[in-house]
Amino acid sequence: MKTPMVYVNGRLYPEDQPHLSALDRGFTLGDGLFETMRAAGGRVFRWEDHLARLRRGAEVLAISLPGESALCDAVAAALEHRTGEPSLVRLTVTRGVDVGRGVAVRPGLTPTVVARAVPLVPPTTRGATAVVAPMRRNDTSPLSQVKAMGYGDSVLARRWAEQRGADEAVFLNTRGHVAGATTANIFAVVGDTLVTPPPESGALPGVTRRLVLDLARTAGIPVAERPLSLDDLASAREAFTTNIALGIRPLVSLDARPIGSGQPGEVTRLLSARLDDVWRRFVEGP
């Protein structure tokens, strides 16, 4: 097994040494973006989707994103020590090192690019329990729709959930609709329709979310991207979360009351199987 290395701005460093400037705006202000991606065989799963989201984020933050080949090089370098095994790779791009202080954006900063890969742990199939988070997700901010670095609310909400014996926290937005979980999108089967909140609700446009919507359509399941009320979620026939690391995870209870039967539902199991197939075919290679 090779030693895990971290990629920073064109160089690989051992994990246990200093990599970054303390003057990096990613550190001082959370002024940057990231993507967490699956990879296997040296290839990144749904790379185009991740790149498109990163580009949208860079537009919102007005960060001059390095070109695709530079980003691919970063990811490839970070994956090297994984020798093709299934991995999660995080690519981070910040506005860069700023010797000045304050929030004003000075022109001419060079973005910092960081990439790091870890083993992809096979996700649990156990259903997740959730509680409603005490704080709202700020759907009034464009940052709610891009993968920006400030995850403080998610850290607090997850801890809050765990203190109550739950696996996840569900964020409502400022209008009281469901926005998502701490690091995952939320889907609910309402009547016969698979519903997931739109980005305007403060839902991050997840790469797995998009893929699952496509898989559902292909399977003939009616889908809707529309505001989801807390009542809709609580009284859903079934529900699940999606993210890149865990794929589809059944959501079996909310605030200690079962969702549907309190067991992973039929739509959840069907889509999980389809998603596993897509991933398996990717791992097996082109």
Next chain:
Amino acid sequence: MKTPMVYVNGRLYPEDQPHLSALDRGFTLGDGLFETMRAAGGRVFRWEDHLARLRRGAEVLAISLPGESALCDAVAAALEHRTGEPSLVRLTVTRGVDVGRGVAVRPGLTPTVVARAVPLVPPTTRGATAVVAPMRRNDTSPLSQVKAMGYGDSVLARRWAEQRGADEAVFLNTRGHVAGATTANIFAVVGDTLVTPPPESGALPGVTRRLVLDLARTAGIPVAERPLSLDDLASAREAFTTNIALGIRPLVSLDARPIGSGQPGEVTRLLSARLDDVWRRFVEGP
């Protein structure tokens, strides 16, 4: 002049070399706190206030803050190269380096402590113009009341303001009341009363804010910490912002309409002079 150095976990590093792990949760998640403080003669202005706010923040985030003497050592080391000159020193404490990934808080992490000092630039006395920010401040989050590292919305809002030719952006909270500026508290003279929003409005409990409230009381000016509507601010007799770097800064227009006379007001000038006195006496020493 000595070379500027950055303090990180017990060591001083030149500014231009790597200081931090890319696995630090302050970087990956914005999972940490900071204070920006004035200093002169090796002493920190209103240290007790900053320490108290840092401690409250550490409680909210459940970060085990190092003891006061360790924090003082960090600040003292960062100030060394300033040889007693008036400075701004930033003290950052993150949850620490996490080889795992995700938002879950693993026990046993060692907080990262960073400190850096720069010259205190004498603030401009020119009045600031402001526009109302397009996104709301998330007063539903406990993070709105502590100085957490995620400043993405402030970066966006400041840039938005500058694109419109304004110096500052005013955040409303989710209920439509004034929360503050991008990196400053807001005061308005409404009738005969000096009004500033309470922390429950999403206002950071600023150290300069507290000092200015005390100075106003001493000067016999009626003060109120209460929700401030946008109308109250727009139709105020005068208004100003406070923060540690700029002190009191007159706020002379909002969305291109003058506040009061459109010039720094009487209360603003009186309190500015008092605040300057307090700082001058501090610089002259005990």
